[in-house]
Amino acid sequence: MNLCVHKTFSFLLVILITLCSFAQDTLRIDEAVIKSKKLQLKKKGLYDGEYVEDYSIRGFTQDVLFENELLDFWATEDLKCIDAQTLNYGKENVLNIKWNKDQDGCDWVGIGIGWDGWKSKDFAYVVDTLALELVVRSTGENFTNIPWAFCFEDYKGSQAWLGYNTSFLKGDVISKEWTQVVLPLSLFPFDEFDTDAANIKQLLVQLFSEGEIEILSVKLVPFAGKLKNEFLAKKQSIIIDGDFSDWESSFELFNGQQFCVSYSDEYLYLAYIINDSTPLQNTKIEGELWNGDAVEFAFSTNPNANDKRSFLLLSDQHIGINCGDSPYVWDFKRSQLIPNSKLEIIEVNTGYIVESSIPLNYFKNFEFKSGINLDMEVAIDLGNNETRHNQIRWNSSNKDGFHQNPSMWGNLLIQ
Incomplete structure (x- = not known):
């Protein structure tokens, strides 16, 4: 092998190894489509720009599932069952979700967010101090009930589900003003359903009935409230x-x-x-x-x-x-x-x-x-x-x- 061929082969080998390091396993969920996925690499000098420390909750930094930019997201593919898209309102990108499970062919309607590039998330040491927070608003009449069930799935496929309850609503109603819905992680039955809280893959949301809602952000936030009366x-x-x-x-x-x-x-x-x-x-x-x-x-x-x-x-x-x-x-x-x-x-x-x-x-x-x-x-x-x-x-x-x-x-x- 001459020197030119040897160099070309080595270069191609480096490219293949690099691509493999960013590979993501195929998400095998029936009737689902990946809506958004983006990997960004930015060249930067060793001392260029401003150093920004990651926001940390007891060392946990994978706290933003959605805020202004929707990444690692999928939804049921049939648009007659659900239409989930980001809408731009000036400085804000908002996730708008319209769904109707009551139609023929809409047996399972849901969305998923893998966040942080589908990396494994370790909840085990923060399950008692974090909550899942959704900042939401109505697009029409006021309401209090969101007919959704929330789930954290681990990388072996086990799922811990928690249904929505009005006690999670931090306000009287969901109106056209932003309000918070807060679900303490400790309420998710990780142990009961053998879900590994130290190896979380994604958030799943199953939608029932029909409706429309807008979401400003989905985050994991500190939670210090009483879990027991x-x-x-x-x-x-x-x-x-x-x-x-x-x-x-x-x-x-x-x-x-x-x-x-x-x-x-x-x-x-x-x-x-x-x-x-x-x-x-x-x-x-x-x-x-x-x-x-x-x-x-x-x-x-x-x-x-x-x-x-x-x-x-x-x-x-x-x-x-x-x-x-x-x-x-x-x-x-x-x-x-x-x-x-x-x-x-x-x-x-x-x-x-x-x-x-x-x-x-x-x-x-x-x-x-x-x-x-x-x-x-x-x-x-x-x-x-x-x-x-x-x-x-x-x-x-x-x-x-x-x-x-x-x-x-x-x-x-x-x-």
């Missing part, structure tokens, strides 16, 4: 008579309902003020009490239990109170009535009130100690003599299944 239980002696005047603790208001928890050396005390237009309707028996007017109370008797566990321990308790014509206090775990419990239910103008006491010795070697922190969830079942039509939960308002998953419970602080 807290209730402080005070020690006091209560007479179970339907009169709340001896309750020194403040009642907790949530979604139009109220509850209170207290204790003494001998009893756990529960109180509820239920707002119900069709009160005290429940003909179910034993463990089926949830399928009508009822209240539920779940808590752990082990202050050292991992609050992220997704399964019940022996120390986890689940109590139900049937609020129909034949009321009773039920233990869901042991499938039995709770002996020596006391119960008073009184109908009032707005619904009904519930007051109950349960002996602490029923829970075997358990006592409330000042300063401990226990897991707890409260649920209100609203229904009629036929069925339950709604369940209102204190902490896990945006997701069903608290009766099997203590990670969805809030905190009971013992004063």
Whole structure:
């Protein structure tokens, strides 16, 4: 081989190696099309220009999924199902999305953002301190619900999905003014669905129903809000008579309902003020009490239990109170009535009130100690003599299944 041929072969080999280093695996998703992908290389001298330090959140810098420039993006290909494009409004490029899943052929409608050149993203050490933030606005009438489900997918294909809930909206409505939608990363069920938070590939969004929305930015932002509700239980002696005047603790208001928890050396005390237009309707028996007017109370008797566990321990308790014509206090775990419990239910103008006491010795070697922190969830079942039509939960308002998953419970602080 002469010198000229040898140099030409070496040059081509260098080009091929360089191109391979920027190769991206093909995205194998049915009915999807890559909308935008760009790699930029800019020649720059060693001391040219201004050095700009990457914005960091505990060392995490892959924080911008979309802002002014839409990269590493794909969407369902059929434009009758979804049309996603950037629109320029002077200084701002806005992502406009119109969709209609209700049409024939639109079985799955969605978008995906790989961001940062489809590099792997490590959420594992920031999952408790970051949230996914979308800055959005309406193109027409005001609304509060976005019929979307959000997902982070890892590089082995496992997916952690989280449905939209109005509690994520940082405002009263989505109007023609920009407002924030904030989804804490810790609410995404990475462990439950075996999704590797240290090797995230992309954000997926599945769209339901139909609508139109504009998005100014999609980012990962610091999140310091409380992920779990807290209730402080005070020690006091209560007479179970339907009169709340001896309750020194403040009642907790949530979604139009109220509850209170207290204790003494001998009893756990529960109180509820239920707002119900069709009160005290429940003909179910034993463990089926949830399928009508009822209240539920779940808590752990082990202050050292991992609050992220997704399964019940022996120390986890689940109590139900049937609020129909034949009321009773039920233990869901042991499938039995709770002996020596006391119960008073009184109908009032707005619904009904519930007051109950349960002996602490029923829970075997358990006592409330000042300063401990226990897991707890409260649920209100609203229904009629036929069925339950709604369940209102204190902490896990945006997701069903608290009766099997203590990670969805809030905190009971013992004063």
